[in-house]
Amino acid sequence: xxxxxxxxxxxxxxxxxxxxxxxxxxxxxxxxxxxxxxxxxxxxxxxxxxxxxxxxxxxxxxxxxxxxxxxxxxxxxxxxxxxxxxxxxxxxxxxxxxxxxxxxxxxxxxxxxxxxxxxxxxxxxxxxxxxxxxxxxxxxxxxxxxxxxxxx
Numbered sequence: 001x002x003x004x005x006x007x008x009x010x011x012x013x014x015x016x017x018x019x020x021x022x023x024x025x026x027x028x029x030x031x032x033x034x035x036x037x038x039x040x041x042x043x044x045x046x047x048x049x050x051x052x053x054x055x056x057x058x059x060x061x062x063x064x065x066x067x068x069x070x071x072x073x074x075x076x077x078x079x080x081x082x083x084x085x086x087x088x089x090x091x092x093x094x095x096x097x098x099x100x101x102x103x104x105x106x107x108x109x110x111x112x113x114x115x116x117x118x119x120x121x122x123x124x125x126x127x128x129x130x131x132x133x134x135x136x137x138x139x140x141x142x143x144x145x146x147x148x149x150x151x152x
Contacts, residue, residue, distance in 0.1 A: 001016060001017065001018055001019075002016070002017045003015070003016050003017075004016075004017075010145075011143060011144075011145045011146070013029055013030060013143065014029070014030055014031075015027060015028070015029050016028040018033075023037055023038045023039070024036070024037055024038070025038060029143065030091055030143055030144070031091075032091055032141065032143075034141070082132055082133075082150065082152050083129060083132045083133075083150040083151050083152025084126055084127050084129070084150060084151050084152070085147040085148075085149075085150050086111060086123065086125065086126055086147070086148050086149050086150070086151065087144075087145050087146060087147055087148065088114060088123075088142045088143065088144055088145060088146045088148055089114075089121075089123070089144065090114070090116050090121070090144050091116060091141075091142065091143045091144050092114040092115050092116030092117075092121070092141070092142060093114070093115045093116075093139065093140070093141050093142075094112060094113070094114055094115075094136050094137065094138055094139065094140045094141075094142060094148070095113045095114070095115045095120065095138060095139075096112060096113040096138055097111075097112045097134060097136070097137065097138055098110055098111055098112055098113070099111045099112070099131050099134070099149070100131065100134070101131050101132070101133060101134055102130060102131060103130065103131045104129070104130050105125040105128070105129065105130070105131060105151060106125065106128050107124075107125055107126065107127050107128050108124050108125065109124060109125045110122045110123070110124055111123055111124060111125050111131070111148075111149060112136075112148060112149070114142070114148075123148065125151055126151070127151055128151075129151040129152050130151065130152060131149055131150070131151055132150045132151065132152035133149060133150045134148075134149045135147050135148060135149060135150075136148050136149070
């Protein structure tokens with residue numbers, strides 16, 4: 001088992017690589033377990049570096065392959081848009097997106113449902129405005145602080 005700390009776009013991630021078997025790695029990111037399918041990698045546990053530091057990302061390029069698959073990359077789902085970001089208050093899985101881009105919302109309106117620790121949490125708009133961008137989709141795993149959508 002190897003442990004690493006990464007900082008990606010200002011968010012801190014504690015990554016534990018439990019095991020690697022072929023191209024499948026079992027990892028935990030901030031306590032959430034994932035099975036990561038590595039593509040184009042012949043990484044084995046013995047090849048993993050032993051240092052643990054938040055600045056180790058450049059020095060630990062082999063370990064970055066599993067993390068890149070696990071780390072939230074919701075920006076690929078849609079553009080963030082201009083305005084006030086609505087961020088995940090805790091790690092979890094998006095179960096429902098209740099708004100669409102361009103939709104008008106008022107402060108306190110439910111915009112999505114985030115499941116965490118087997119409980120559904122309503123995420124609300126933090127201000128009045130229009131949804132300018134949705135960065136996630138139902139089924140996405142997100143970490144605390146991940147931008148879910150923006151309201152402008």
